[in-house]
Amino acid sequence: xxxxxxGVLGVGQTPYVNRRTDxxxxxxxxxxxxxxxxxxxxxxxxxxxxxxxxxxxxLTGTGNGERWCIEALGAAGKPFMRVNNGGATGMSAIIxxxxxxxxxxxxxxxxxxxxxxxxxxxxxxxxxxxxxxGYERPIPLNTITxxxxxxxxxxxxxxxxxxxFARVTVKNRRHAALNPVAHLREEVxxxxxxxxxxxxxxIKLGDAxxxxxxxxxxxxxxxxxxxxxxxxxxxxxxxxxxxxxFWMNDRVGPKALQDHGDADALATAFQxxxxxxxxxDPTTQIDVAEIYAxxxxxxLHVIEAAGLCxxxxxxxxxxxxxxxxxxxxxxVNPSGGVLCSxxxxxxxxxxxxxxxxxxxxxxxxHQVPDARVAVASAIGGDHQFYSTLVLSSDLxxxx
Amino acid sequence: xxxxxxxxxxxxxxxxxDLSYKHALGETTSRFLGxxxxxxxxxxxxxxxxxxxxxxxxxxxxxxxxxxxWVEVGTTGVIExxxxxxxxxxxxxxxxxALAYATLEGADTALVGYVRGLDLSDQRTAVAALAVGTxxxxxxxxxxxxxxxxxxxxxxxxxx
Numbered sequence: 001x002x003x004x005x006x007g008v009l010g011v012g013q014t015p016y017v018n019r020r021t022d023x024x025x026x027x028x029x030x031x032x033x034x035x036x037x038x039x040x041x042x043x044x045x046x047x048x049x050x051x052x053x054x055x056x057x058x059l060t061g062t063g064n065g066e067r068w069c070i071e072a073l074g075a076a077g078k079p080f081m082r083v084n085n086g087g088a089t090g091m092s093a094i095i096x097x098x099x100x101x102x103x104x105x106x107x108x109x110x111x112x113x114x115x116x117x118x119x120x121x122x123x124x125x126x127x128x129x130x131x132x133x134g135y136e137r138p139i140p141l142n143t144i145t146x147x148x149x150x151x152x153x154x155x156x157x158x159x160x161x162x163x164x165f166a167r168v169t170v171k172n173r174r175h176a177a178l179n180p181v182a183h184l185r186e187e188v189x190x191x192x193x194x195x196x197x198x199x200x201x202x203i204k205l206g207d208a209x210x211x212x213x214x215x216x217x218x219x220x221x222x223x224x225x226x227x228x229x230x231x232x233x234x235x236x237x238x239x240x241x242x243x244x245x246f247w248m249n250d251r252v253g254p255k256a257l258q259d260h261g262d263a264d265a266l267a268t269a270f271q272x273x274x275x276x277x278x279x280x281d282p283t284t285q286i287d288v289a290e291i292y293a294x295x296x297x298x299x300l301h302v303i304e305a306a307g308l309c310x311x312x313x314x315x316x317x318x319x320x321x322x323x324x325x326x327x328x329x330x331x332v333n334p335s336g337g338v339l340c341s342x343x344x345x346x347x348x349x350x351x352x353x354x355x356x357x358x359x360x361x362x363x364x365x366h367q368v369p370d371a372r373v374a375v376a377s378a379i380g381g382d383h384q385f386y387s388t389l390v391l392s393s394d395l396x397x398x399x
Numbered sequence: 400x401x402x403x404x405x406x407x408x409x410x411x412x413x414x415x416x417d418l419s420y421k422h423a424l425g426e427t428t429s430r431f432l433g434x435x436x437x438x439x440x441x442x443x444x445x446x447x448x449x450x451x452x453x454x455x456x457x458x459x460x461x462x463x464x465x466x467x468x469w470v471e472v473g474t475t476g477v478i479e480x481x482x483x484x485x486x487x488x489x490x491x492x493x494x495x496x497a498l499a500y501a502t503l504e505g506a507d508t509a510l511v512g513y514v515r516g517l518d519l520s521d522q523r524t525a526v527a528a529l530a531v532g533t534x535x536x537x538x539x540x541x542x543x544x545x546x547x548x549x550x551x552x553x554x555x556x557x558x559x
Contacts, residue, residue, distance in 0.1 A: 021409035058416065125490035134428035135454045138548040139498060139511050140484070140491040148482035149500065156480075156531040199486040201526055245460045249509045252479035253502040255450050257461075260480060 003276060005223040005395060006101045007233030010040025011353035012112075016183035016214035016341040019118040025060060030072035032215030032346065033112035040219035044074035047219070048106040052082045053093035053113040055345040058126040060116060073112055086130075086380030087292065089113075090216070090348025091387035095239055097220045107225040112217030115343035123211060130381065132246075144208070144295075146382045148200040149248065151297035153261025155202065158312030160300070162202050166193035167318045168296035169206050169339060175325055176336025178365035183212045183341040193296075207296040209342035216346040216353055234356040237398065238277030238390035242269035244383055266379065267305040269386040273375070274307070277390035279398045282307035282330070287371040288358040289323075289332045290351040292378040294342050303332055306375060325366065334358065334366045348378035352389060359393040373398055427457040430469075435549040438539045442506050444468040450507035454547075473504030474537040475555060480509075481529040483519055495519040501535050501552055512537075516553035528554060 012035020020028060029052075037043060050073045052066050062068055066082040073080075085092035090113070097109040117123050124142040131141050155161065170190055176182035193206030226233055244258070244265035245251070251260035258264040270282075279285050289306055293299035303314040303323065308330050317323060323332040333339070335354040338347055355374035357363040363371075376389045392398060424432070427443065431454050434441045442451040443466035445459035451470045458465050481499035497519060500509035514535070519525045534555035543549040 021411075061414065061416065122489045124488040128488075128491060133422045134424040134432065135547050136511060138546045139513065140488070140496070141498070141511070142488060142491065144486075144488075145482050145484060145498060149480040149498075152480045152482065152531065197485070198483075198522060200482045200484045201522060203482075247460060247508065249453070249500060249511065250460060252500055252509050253507060255448075255507045 004102045004104070006098050006236045007221045007223065007226045007231070008218055008236060008352065008356045008391070009042070009221045009226070009231060009233040010036050010038070010219045011217070011356045012036040012039050013181045013216045013350055013353050014214045015181045016212040016343055018210070018213065020116065020213050025062065025065065025114065025116060026069045026072035028114040028116065028215050029069045029112060032114055032217035033073050033110060036110065036112055036217030036219050042108060042219060047074065047078065047108050047110045049079040049100055049109050050075040051093045051097045051100065051109060051111045052080065053089045053111065053345045053349060054082050054084055055086065055089045055115070056084065056126060059120065059123060059344065061120055073110065085385045087294065087344060088348055088378040088380030088385040088387045089344070090346045091351060091376065091378035091389065092348065092380070092385065094218060094349060094352050094389065095241065095387055098236055098239055101220050101222050107222045109220045110217065111220065111349060112215065113346045113349065114215035115345045116213040117211040117344060118213055144203060145200045146248065147295045147298060148203045150260050150383065151202050151295070153252065153259055154297060154301055157259065157261045158315070160315040162194060163190055164300070164315035164318070165202065165207050165296040166190040168299045169193045171318065171324045172333050172336045172339045175334050175366055176340035179335045181341070182336040183210050184336070185340070203295055203297065209294040209339050212341050212343040214341070214343040214346070216343065216349040218349060218352055234359050234391050234393060235395055236389055237392050238273035238275070238279065240269040240271065240273030240276070240388040242266065242272065242386045244386070246384065248382060260383070261301065262311065263301045263305040263383065266302065266377065266386045267307070269388045270306050270375070270377065273388040273390045277398055279373070279390055282375070283309070285398055286330045286373050286375050288334060288355060288368050288374040289330050290335060290337065290354045290374060290376045291333060292338050292347065292351060293333070294338045296339060299332065299337070299339070302377065306377065308332070325368065331368045334363065334368055348387060351376040351378060355389070355391045359391050425457070427455050431455040432545055432547065432549070435539060436543045440472050440474060440503060440510065440537060440550070442470045442472050444470050451505060452508050453503060453506035453510050470505065472506040476501040476503035476506070476535055478529060478531055478533045478535055480531060481514065483522065483525050483529070485522070497525065497529060499529060499535070499552055503537065513551040514553065515551045
């Protein structure tokens with residue numbers, strides 16, 4: 001394989017909560033940077049370049065907040081890049097850092113950032129602004145309604161119902177109860193989810209992620225750096241990205257190539273990462289999947305896009321207890337996932353961080369036994385920007 | 400030097416972003432919106448894939464080429480996907496309201512719009528009345544504002 005190996009030497013996450021009033025935004029960003037550097041066992045002086053994930057400016061109410069955070073990231077005097085890809089921002093930043101290292105240009109790259117959407121409470125109004133000005137903006141689309149539309153398509157295609165969505169929440173909340181940094185840690189039942197109020201049918205409050213405040217970071221290193229210093233990082237073995245058309249309009253109807261109920265373009269992104277990693281059978285070769293699914297319905301088609309089961313099969317598999325901690329086969333979102341913590345700008349960093357903890361056997365109460373290979377993914381925009389990663393505990397072939 | 404003893408809890412600075420924009424809609428979108436005042440829905444045909452793109456777009460997202468012909472499509476169609484919103488969101492309309500994407504007769508892509516003429520107070524019956532495949536008709540405002548809110552869908556007479 002001609003692609004160089006890139007290691008993840010350390011990761012860090014603050015606990016995710018509703019709000020933090022004890023720190024400013026840059027102070028929160030610094031917490032993510034400090035946690036990642038400490039976990040990696042390096043200092044800011046060892047860092048060659050910094051990549052900063054920061055979602056739309058209006059979510060934090062700062063114009064070009066990367067400027068405000070230069071000192072918090074220790075970036076003065078170093079190359080610096082801000083990355084914004086909507087919900088995929090965090091993982092796109094990791095992939096930008098991966099590219100920094102894989103190019104041979106840098107040996108140690110810091111990715112760190114934070115989110116505090118709760119300072120506004122206008123998130124859905126901000127996110128409404130991502131639609132076409134003339135045709136769509138007069139219709140009040142937002143990130144909840146766009147995924148309600150997708151959930152309706154999924155129900156139509158595969159005949160599942162709201163109980164199937166609720167089972168995703170039940171599983172993830174059970175996992176989050178074991179994860180000390182997760183935001184929503186109370187276990188719930190299917191009946192609790194079904195009884196929760198409707199936001200945009202079929203999505204109910206129990207099917208939705210929280211607006212989380214928190215910070216996360218990671219330190220990526222080159223193989224030569226790891227070898228020169230006798231280090232044992234987790235390894236990024238495959239990277240995949242893909243982009244889907246802007247228009248939901250074109251993802252339905254008789255001439256649609258892809259259905260808004262599926263995640264075909266994400267499936268391609270997974271396949272690209274698998275091919276690079278030499279991963280040939282996701283159903284047997286992946287121990288852990290930390291996949292981006294901010295609503296319960298989304299997890300169903302992401303599981304399928306990841307190749308962990310066939311199209312339309314995930315509801316039945318979840319109903320029989322698969323994909324949960326303690327089950328045989330791939331465990332999906334042992335951290336509780338995005339459904340239990342969604343600090344938007346760094347949600348993709350958190351997926352990487354959790355994958356690293358799993359393949360290094362450091363995940364504590366939510367550890368998947370003997371996990372060696374993990375896959376992580378993120379989604380940005382209206383199911384438009386897809387990022388995927390394959391991680392492993394060592395550089396042996398994935399078998 | 401002694402440590403200050405003032406008991407200063409976290410303080411807050413409240414700010415509102417009040418920004419205004421005058422977005423150019425371009426010739427294609429402008430003509431689509433203008434046709435709404437005549438009770439017409441217009442699409443544009445792609446010369447490569449021959450799809451009629453509704454709403455009208457000046458280039459095909461699939462073939463990356465300019466569209467060529469204006470096509471008037473029908474004002475009846477079927478619902479492809481929908482949602483009914485019951486939660487209030489800051490600076491968005493008061494719920495409940497229904498949204499749907501419908502493919503109109505002669506169009507190859509779906510058009511988004513409000514669905515009106517339905518009682519949304521009972522969630523179960525509202526959702527059943529909007530099921531994928533339900534026939535709808537396009538209605539036009541008698542008092543057009545020059546925006547995409549000048550049309551909406553209603554369940555076709557006799558459906559449900």
